[in-house]
Amino acid sequence: MKRFSMWRYPARWPLFRVDDRLLLIFTGAIVGILSGLAAVALNRSLSFMFDYLHRFRGHFLAFLLPAGGAALSSIFLNQIIREKPGHGVPEVIYSVSRYGGLLRFRSSFSRLISSCLTIGSGGSAGPEAPVVMSGSAIGSNIATLFSLNDKQRVTLVGCGAAGAISSIFNAPIAGMIFTMEIILGEWSTVNIVPIAIAAVVGTEVSHFFTGDQIAFSHRNFSIHPLDVISCVGLAVLTALASIILTRMLRRMHGVVAKVSLPFWLKAAVGGCAVGLLGLYFPDILGEGYHSITEMIGGIFEAGILAAALGAILKIVATSLTLGWGGSGGIFAPCLVIGSFVGLFFQRGLTVMFPYVDWVNEGCYALLGMAGLISGILQAPLTGIFLIVEITGSYEVMLPLIVVSAFSTTISRYFEPASFYLKDLVERGQLLRPGTDSRVLSDLSIAELLETDCICVKKDMLLRDFLNIVQKSRRNYFPVEDEKTGHFIGMVHLDDIRPYLFNRVMYDTVLIEQIMNGKMMTADISDELPAVLSTMDENGFFSMPVVSEKRFVGMISKATLLDQYRKELMVQTSDT
Amino acid sequence: MGTRLLHIFRNTPLGRETLFQSAYFCKQTGFSLVIYIPRFKKFLMYFKNDAVQVDLDDSYLVAHKTAEVHAKEITESLGIEPVFIQEDAFTASTLPDIPSDFDFMCCPRSISDMSSKVSLGHIGSPVRRIVRSAKFPILITSPVFKPWKSIAVMFGGSRNSVKALKLGFRMARKTGMPLDIFTQIEKPSTRKEYKAIVTSKNFDKNLSTYLHHWYLFEKHQFEENLYDVPHDALVVLGAYGHGVIKDILFGSKMETIQSTLSNNLLVVGPKYSQVNR
Structure with missing residues (x-):
């Protein structure tokens, strides 16, 4: 049973646990084969449709052919597959930049069929982008099968795109460059090797089925x-x-x-x-x-x-x-x-x-x-x-x-x-690796919260408050409503300075009288860039964060910088 | 951040019953209710290792203008102040992404197929995918609002049922309601073995605090024994969220339970990771 369970999960095969790069190269080759096959299948289907429909081209009602093809394609995508029409490349880029290349399984075949119906019937469009979508979705789902992490999945999405372009154009270098330049938006050594392998494999698949031929042959040019x-x-x-x-x-x-x-x-x-x-x-x-x-x-x-x-x-x-x-x-x-x-x-x-x-x-x-x-x-x-x-x-x-x-x-x-x-x-959803917007999008306010603030009540005397100040290492003290627990204001150490040297005030002044009740707050569900821009506009170094009107912690630029560096290092590392 | 339950609101009588269930759940547990009123017929949820596309049926887009008012009326009648979320990210122009970082999610038995919604039909494939991929448990509601007064955990000794038991204890702690455990003894296992599993997971203290009764069935079919589950209990169970084909080949306890019991179900998937709050 144990042996069976190991075979069931390819990611646990000892061969691939030895080295992650080996695993990526192997899976990249699989993705290259499958995306190459997808490209060949689409090419063959298009040729078949062209040949079959050619006999009707001379008919005076031939203009209805592209109409029928587009309508069928649209019904297939909208009603059967329930995807949006189009080529899908922005979806791939979006998924790579925001969700670690997660793509739906249905995308690995949906655009192949719909674009075949549209183009085969005479619609003016190209088969390359649908094949890229298909190859990328294949890569993403292979990554899921092998339980790969987000970074590795992105690489396999790239392998799918490279394999598809390489196969459909018989052009491995163009496949690699298209992937790096457009789909991934980054050139890293860890990506290049598996993507190159996938491009070569995709091209070989195309060679196997259609022979090694240049797509558009030409005469020699003498250029001046x-x-x-x-x-x-x-x-x-x-x-x-x-x-x-x-x-x-x-x-x-x-x-x-x-x-x-x-x-x-x-x-x-x-x-x-x-x-x-x-x-x-x-x-x-x-x-x-x-x-x-x-x-x-x-x-x-x-x-x-x-x-x-x-x-x-x-x-x-x-x-x-x-x-x-x-x-x-x-x-x-x-x-x-x-x-x-x-x-x-x-x-x-x-x-x-x-x-x-x-x-x-x-x-x-x-x-x-x-x-x-x-x-x-x-x-x-x-x-x-x-x-x-x-x-x-x-x-x-x-x-x-x-x-x-x-x-x-x-x-x-x-x-x-x-x-x-x-x-x-x-x-605002193009988040290329290593860019400011990408780093910020990968951080959440919850990760940056400083939760060591001591909350105080509004009817607390200054004397009691000073006892709390002695115990705390923070300069900020959030004030909560005793009944509802809602955040109602903030006391900063500077706010009590005028009363510090007048001991008479210790038993006279209440926290409610010295707190800042108009303090701007951030909600825990807010996007980090929006909170940062609020801090920049108002010159804040830190801000209280609330959730359902209750204080949950402080967010500060110092903690943010610390996490920002760590995240940037993760995103730009080559391992 | 407080513990949050996501509810996809449908502005119909059936949707009202479902929202009542979610609001009641939040009222009993003290969790926050987050409501999404869909503007599109589909949405995507990106989980750690899966992107699940949920295709809603037309009823989710009915009377969009009055949806928020109706949702507020329903929740406020139970003293719950909901938070409404809107789509802010889109995979495609008509395909929004809904966050997946919630602690619970409410789903009807099927969210894409009208035929199985009112009666006890099969659990639809998007709901299964969510069960399989989500870190949070899924509240699968009964067709009509019915307050529950106890917790019933289906415990079969598997890894998932251990998670369900943990969640059952958490629910009992949060709600103060009695907890019953239901176990169908499957031979060659014995009563002692089930109890040993619970002991090995250090649940003894929880058992002594929250357990009302542990039903261990040795006779009769599982379906027959389900009759003993109180009609007004929240049933907590573990499930793998297998697809229809695996269900047909290997069978599914979740499918048996949900098609036999009309109770509210709280389903714990294989990716569920408990956060004690």
Whole structure:
């Protein structure tokens, strides 16, 4: 029985109790395999749906396909799984920053199915973010199975995200960097090893099922210094496109909230509108990888205006799909919009400067993709390494860096937080490890209470009070109401100074007469940052804390600093 | 901080009965009553190792405007001053997080399924998950408000039932009510062995102070013997909060008890850690 119980709890296996890092590497590899499988499953399902539905694309009612898919996706998420539509990445980041990466088990498959329905039917969205959500939830639940602590669980959530991105793009470095830059927001040695393992394993899973192929193959590019300089202009355009996409997506959510239709009908309306746009411009439908391949390969035949129109319509279609209740991410749409923008820019340059030997438009499509990813996610490294890996074109490294850096900088000027983090920042819930807000959020008033104060009654004589002062090591004495036990004021040693040298007063003055009855108090359930700002505004070094109007202790900045340091050391330690 | 019981209020006649139970519980024990009036159909509770999503049924969102007034009327009629909490953190825009640092929580038998709420249906899966993950005991109320006058602890010798017994002593100390222990002797165990467990946990002093009667059943089925549990007792029991499949495979004492007795139940889960206050 004892032996059985040991097998039942993997965390008790002697092998893993030897070294926590070994345990993390092993579990990271498991998470990498499972998230890789999730990515492959979604990819295969999407291919199947595209192939199956392709025969109906020519029908005049084909615009109803995305409507049906979005409605089904919405019903699945809202009624069956009971989750909110969308891509889920902010949920992962929120959980990592506030709850040690705890994610629901249902999230490990919910977005896979819903995004497959939305994208497979032609909705304009990407499969990457749902796979990240799925991989992260797998990581979180594996951590629970192995009884890992919060820090280790966060690492496994990162492993899930890295494995998923690595598998879906066949890009392990991009998977690692995406995780570090966006999901975890920290680079620590203890995280990197398991995340790297998960990224490699995720990629190998993808190799096993789909072969080792580059997502978007291309011709060789010969890049001149003028091309590198022109990238600044491209960065301006991609930043502009990313700002428009961010704002349009958010506005669309606001508009949809005011529409009083059932949730599934809203999703269908959005899908229907996308379907209608798709009748005239099919490149905007689905994830759009086919269009990207054409643009990078230099075989996109439509002209400069078609490229501009493609970028605009893809932004509108993505906003309609995701804003009205469809499910999916923005990664793939960003790649499509970016390549349209790059194409438009290159063709514009060729028209304006026909005698300059610009590099071919496929290269600009790549640069546009990096610019848009960097602009909307404000994660330049992810943009750079993703494009390098999915195209295998190391020769574009220099212009990639220029586009990504400028695009990130410009879009950050107008949108201080990235698309994934915007909601969290606005709600004050983005708490990255080692930051002031995170440290404070991990401390509670109850932990900081100094409870060695002696309470006194309001009708106590000064003489009796002085006896208590002799016994106490504190300067503050809370005054309680004898009947209710409620806190009614505070006596500070300074308050009795005027009476100390006049012994006549000892039997005349009551505590009620010298106490400060207007002392500001903090409630034990208050958030620590709010209490701290009250102390700062009023110049207090300490404050009484009450619970249900009763005094429970004092909170002081000295104790806070002590605990703050300890918490900061825990959060930033590499063990 | 005082000991607090969390109550999710439903502004319906059934919700009124449930709130009466919570308010009565707080009145008897001197604990504080914290009320959450939901504005969304679901909420999340993050526990140490699990994130439990509770999907409420539509009745929880009925007449939201009058909910607070009704809740105050109910609690004040029993002399309890409640504290109302609101969502201040959200996992998603319509998915608030509710704190999980309470000392007790009140749940109806099921909080997502209307069919099993009024009668003695099965315990719903969110309630099971909360039992499994929470550090606090769960007060599962009877369908109609009924003041309880004694404490009945179901003690089967397991680790969880020892925790339940501890909680039973705590409740008896807080309320001053008599405490009965109910044990179904499962062979090959003997009476002596159950008593030895209690002695080994240093409960002798508590037994002599609070115990009214220890019922040790050797004959008849467990369900039959439950008839001896006073109809007006608060039943304290330990449970693992297993899911439905494990219940079907291995059986569940909690399910047997809750589907046989209409009393208020105080269920202690495996993560329960007692704080003496």
